[in-house]
């Protein structure tokens with residue numbers, strides 16, 4: 001479904017990604033893990049079209065995405081909830097959600113109700129400003145907004161970062177439901193190991209810009225965790 005082949009990225013001459021290969025199969029949830037600064041967000045930005053790689057290919061099905069603008073990729077089916085969430089603080093929850101709808105226009109209107117059912121807390125806050133929401137509510141808004149672009153692949157960058165445990169569980173349950181109901185694939189960047197083990201089908205671990213381990217989530221053992229994930 002989504003295939004990254006041999007992606008290399010440099011920032012100002014220094015190499016950040018070194019030949020990354022990664023596959024997100026249809027209808028599965030793939031976790032991309034790794035310590036701070038190893039290149040996880042850069043990988044996602046390359047998929048979304050915010051970073052231009054020096055080399056490599058990103059394919060959605062048979063379609064090459066490299067060279068296409070981010071809005072074109074969104075229309076083709078790449079949904080993105082960035083790290084730090086990027087909610088518009090002065091727009092209402094409803095206005096923030098509408099930003100997602102713009103991608104497909106009126107076509108996606110029927111989905112609003114479904115997405116609000118997935119995140120009931122947002123339904124009660126539609127007229128509130130994004131900036132007054134808690135971190136957990138903003139994260140749910142960011143995921144809901146990405147879902148309203150009607151993605152084939154939903155890309156999430158550290159959705160549990162800075163969020164209280166009970167909301168993390170709720171987001172985890174919702175991801176599993178989305179995956180099952182909406183028939184889409186999810187690529188999740190995450191440093192919270194237990195969360196990955198609970199929701200993921202497979203994992204990739206990145207270290208200094210390269211994939212150093214991968215496999216079904218059941219193969220994620222203490223040895224791998226100790227070597228590549230614990231600080």
Ligand SMILES: Nc1ncnc2c1ncn2[C@@H]1O[C@H](COP(=O)(O)OP(=O)(O)OP(=O)(O)O)[C@@H](O)[C@H]1O
Pocket residue numbers: 011012016034035036037038039040041042043083
């Ligand atoms: N715009 C930029 N210009 C120059 N260097 C950058 C830029 N963005 C990121 N970097 C560097 O690239 C490396 C990878 O950054 P990236 O944000 O992809 O890491 P990450 O794995 O997402 O980290 P974190 O877990 O902290 O979010 C880091 O060393 C970072 O300092």
Ligand SMILES: [Mg+2]
Pocket residue numbers: 040041042083157
């Ligand atoms: Mg990051």
